[in-house]
Amino acid sequence: xxxxxxxxxQKIASTTSMRKMFKAMELIATxxxxxxxxxxxxxxxxxxxxxxxxSAVSSSSEIDHPLTTEPTQVRRAAVLVLTADRGxxxxxxxxxxxxxxxxxxxxxxxxxxxATYLVGRKGQAxxxxxxxxxxxxxxxxTDNPEFATAREISEVLLEAFATRYEDGGVDEIHVVYTQFKxxxxxxxxxxxxxxxxxxxxxAAEAKELLPLYEFEPEPEQVLDALLPRYIESRIFAAMLQSxxxxxxxxxxxxxxxxxxxxxxxxxxxxxxxxxxQAEITQELTEIIAxxxxxxx
Amino acid sequence: xxxxxxxIVAADHFVWSGPAKMVKARTADGEVGIxxxxxxxxxxxxxxxxxxxxxxxxxxxxxxxxxxxxxDSNRVVIVADNAKIGESAAGIR
Numbered sequence: 001x002x003x004x005x006x007x008x009x010q011k012i013a014s015t016t017s018m019r020k021m022f023k024a025m026e027l028i029a030t031x032x033x034x035x036x037x038x039x040x041x042x043x044x045x046x047x048x049x050x051x052x053x054x055s056a057v058s059s060s061s062e063i064d065h066p067l068t069t070e071p072t073q074v075r076r077a078a079v080l081v082l083t084a085d086r087g088x089x090x091x092x093x094x095x096x097x098x099x100x101x102x103x104x105x106x107x108x109x110x111x112x113x114x115a116t117y118l119v120g121r122k123g124q125a126x127x128x129x130x131x132x133x134x135x136x137x138x139x140x141x142t143d144n145p146e147f148a149t150a151r152e153i154s155e156v157l158l159e160a161f162a163t164r165y166e167d168g169g170v171d172e173i174h175v176v177y178t179q180f181k182x183x184x185x186x187x188x189x190x191x192x193x194x195x196x197x198x199x200x201x202x203a204a205e206a207k208e209l210l211p212l213y214e215f216e217p218e219p220e221q222v223l224d225a226l227l228p229r230y231i232e233s234r235i236f237a238a239m240l241q242s243x244x245x246x247x248x249x250x251x252x253x254x255x256x257x258x259x260x261x262x263x264x265x266x267x268x269x270x271x272x273x274x275x276x277q278a279e280i281t282q283e284l285t286e287i288i289a290x291x292x293x294x295x296x
Numbered sequence: 297x298x299x300x301x302x303x304i305v306a307a308d309h310f311v312w313s314g315p316a317k318m319v320k321a322r323t324a325d326g327e328v329g330i331x332x333x334x335x336x337x338x339x340x341x342x343x344x345x346x347x348x349x350x351x352x353x354x355x356x357x358x359x360x361x362x363x364x365x366x367x368d369s370n371r372v373v374i375v376a377d378n379a380k381i382g383e384s385a386a387g388i389r
Contacts, residue, residue: 045305049375053338053366147307147377211368216339217324225340226364229377236307 002279008272012265019261022254025088029251032143033183036244040180043240047233054230056213057223065220066162067227068196071171076113078135078160078170079103080153080193080235082177082242083120085142089246090253092178092186093122099188100176107174115170117157119239135160143243150236157235158228161194177238178245184252186245193234196227298332299351302372304358306379312358318349319372321365336368345382346374357382 058068081100083093104114118124118137127134136156138149163169173194179187215222302319304311319330323339330337341363348356363376 039308042309043307045303045310046307046375049303049305049366049373053364053375056338056366151377211336213336213338213366213368216328216337221324222338222340222364225362229364233307 004275005272005279008268008275012268012272015261015264015268019258019265022258022261026251026254026258029247029254033244033247033251036143036240036247037180040237040240040244043233043237047237050226050230050233054223054226056211057215057219057226065223065227067158067194067231070195074110074112074171075165076115076170077107078115078117078157078173079107080117080157080173080175081119081123082175082238083118083123083126083142084246085121085139087122088253088257089250090256092246092249092253093120093126095188096176096178097123097126099190103174103176103190112171115160117153119153142239143246145236145239145243147232147236150239151232154228154232154235157193158231175235175238177242180241180244180248183248186248191234191238193231196230298370300330300332300370300372302348302374304346304360304374304376304379304381307377311379312356312381315351316348316372317351319374320347321374322346330367330372332370334367334370336366338364338366340364341374341376 058065079100081096083096087093100116104116107114116127116132116134118127118134119139120142121139124134124137124139138153141149157173160168160170161173165171172192175191175193177189177191179189181187300316300319301313302316303313317332321328321330321339322342322344324342328337328339341360343361344359346358346360348358350356358374358379358381360374360376360379363374363379365372365374367373
C-alpha cells in the first residue's frame with residue numbers, strides 16, 4: 001500500500017516539474033511571437049517596393065531575362081524546405097515535411113529529379129534518419145531569421161539555377177514554407193520561386209497604372225540587379241512567416257501540454273488520496289481487530 | 297510648391313520617411329539630384345551617401361549599400377539592403 005502512494009507522489013512531482021517547463025516554453029514563445037510578427041510587418045515595405053519595381057521593369061520592356069523565361073524542359077527541380085530547429089512545436093515541422101513529400105512525389109511523377117535544400121535541424125534529422133540525400137542544409141536561428149541567411153540561401157539557389165542541367169544545375173525552384181495567417185491558422189504553402197512569375201500581392205494595386213519609368217542604366221541591367229534582390233526578399237519573407245508560424249505552433253502546443261499536465265496532476269492527486277485513505281482504513285481495521293482479539 | 301515624399305526602406309526594417317525639397321543620390325552613372333516634378337525614374341543605387349533636404353529642419357544624410365530607388369509623381373522610394381541614417385539626423389530615430 002505504501003508503495004502505491006509513493007508511485008503516485010513521484011508521478012505528481014515529475015508532472016509538476018514538466019508543467020513548469022511547458023509553461024516556461026509557452027511564455028517564451030508568446031513573448032517572441034510579437035517580435036516575429038513585427039518583423040514580418042517590418043519587411044513588408046521593402047517587399048512591396050521591390051515587387052512594384054520588378055513589375056514596372058518587366059512590364060515596361062519586353063526583356064528575355066534568364067530568370068523569367070520558362071525553360072523548354074524541366075529536368076531537375078530544387079525544393080527549399082523551411083522547417084524548425086527545435087521540436088515541441090506540435091505538428092509544425094511534420095506538416096511541412098508532409099507537404100514536401102507530396103510535392104517531391106508530384107515532381108518525380110512529372111519525370112523531374114528533385115534536389116532538396118533544407119533549412120532547420122528538424123528537416124535535417126528527418127532526411128538523415130531516412131538516409132535520404134539533400135543538396136544543402138542551413139541550421140540555426142529558424143525562429144529568428146537573419147537577412148544574411150536569406151541572402152546566402154538565395155545565392156546558392158541562384159547559382160544552381162544558373163548552372164546547366166548537365167553540370168548539376170536546376171531548372172526550377174520551389175519553396176515550401178508555413179504561411180502565417182493568424183495566431184491560430186498557419187498553412188504549409190508551396191510557391192514556385194523560379195522561373196519567376198511576378199505576382200502582385202495586392203490585386204487592387206495591379207490595376208493601378210505603372211508610370212513609364214526612365215531606367216538608369218539600361219532596363220536589362222536594372223532588371224539584372226533587381227531580380228536577385230527580389231528572390232532574396234521572397235525567401236526572407238518566407239523565412240519570417242515560417243518563424244512566426246513556428247512560434248505560434250510552439251505556443252499552442254505548449255499550452256496544450258501544460259493543460260494536459262494539469263489534468264494529469266489532478267487525476268494522480270485523486271488516486272493518491274484514495275490510496276492514502278485506503279491505507280488508513282486498512283490500518284484502523286487491523287488495530288480494531290487486534291484490540292478485539294486481546295479483549296476477547 | 298510641390299514637395300517630394302521620401303521613403304527609405306531597408307531589407308528588414310523601415311528607416312525613414314517624410315516630406316523633402318530635394319534628394320541627392322549616387323547611381324551607377326553618377327550623382328543625381330531629384331527635385332519635385334522629376335520624371336519617373338528607376339535607378340540602381342551605388343553604395344554611398346544619400347542626402348535629403350527635408351522641408352523643415354536640417355539636411356539628413358543616410359548611408360546605404362547597394363540597392364535601388366524609384367521616383368514617380370513626387371514619390372521617392374529608396375530601397376537598400378542596409379540603410380542607416382547619419383549622425384546629422386540626430387533625434388529622427
